[in-house]
Amino acid sequence: MSTNAMLPAQPTRRIDADTRFEALDFVNRVNFLFDRWQSEELLAAFSDDVIVDHPLGRSAGKEELAAFLKAYEPITHGVRRHNCNHVVDAGPGDDIVVTYYILLIRIAPSSQAGKLKTAPMEIMEYEEHLPKLISYAMVTDRLTRTETGDWRVRHKRVENVSEDKAFHF
Incomplete structure (x- = not known):
């Protein structure tokens, strides 16, 4: 099933505040897993039948x-994701669809990204004029609940990507 990034003029069903908060919190936590490259936890955040549409x-x-x-991992080291303008809509069945913009900011060269973990309280300075915005995209995450009530990403769509490939190092 395709997730359509076009937002409906009117929500098809009302999303209560608790569900909206949980969905936004989950999406942001998944992006933190990308930032820290916690690959096992990241993979666990997706449903078994997940579909990812990416350029x-x-x-x-x-x-x-x-x-x-x-x-994909090599380009993620030293990059942080900043999500904004989240819109939460009802999806098919009981699923929730969260659409947002994502900005990827390179804060360290990939080769030096380990220092972010080993010396997190140091101010990092680099010759490469960092931090630097390297990518913009619109992301649509279709979320589904497990039988235990936890969220999982069922479908992720990344589109309208604009990149500065010179900073993919």
Whole structure:
């Protein structure tokens, strides 16, 4: 099933405040997992039947997603995600659809990103004029609940990407 990034003029069903908060919190926590590259926890945040549509390719299911993430990992080191303008809508069935803008900011060269963990209280200075905005995109996450009530990403769509590839180092 495709997630359509076009927002409906009127919500199809009302999303209560608690559900809205949980969905936004979950999406932001998943992006922190990307920032810290906690790959096992990151993979666990997706449903078994996950579909990811990304300009770098489509993956269906956790096995394909794991392969996609492994190939994607090198450009993530030293990058932080900043999400804004979240819109939460009802999705198919009981799913929730969260659409937002994401800005990727390179704060350290990939080769030096480990220092962010080993010396987090130091001010980092680099010759490469960092921090630097390297990418903008619109993301649509379709979220579903597990039987235990936890959220999982069922479908992630990344589109309208604009990049500064000179800073993918």
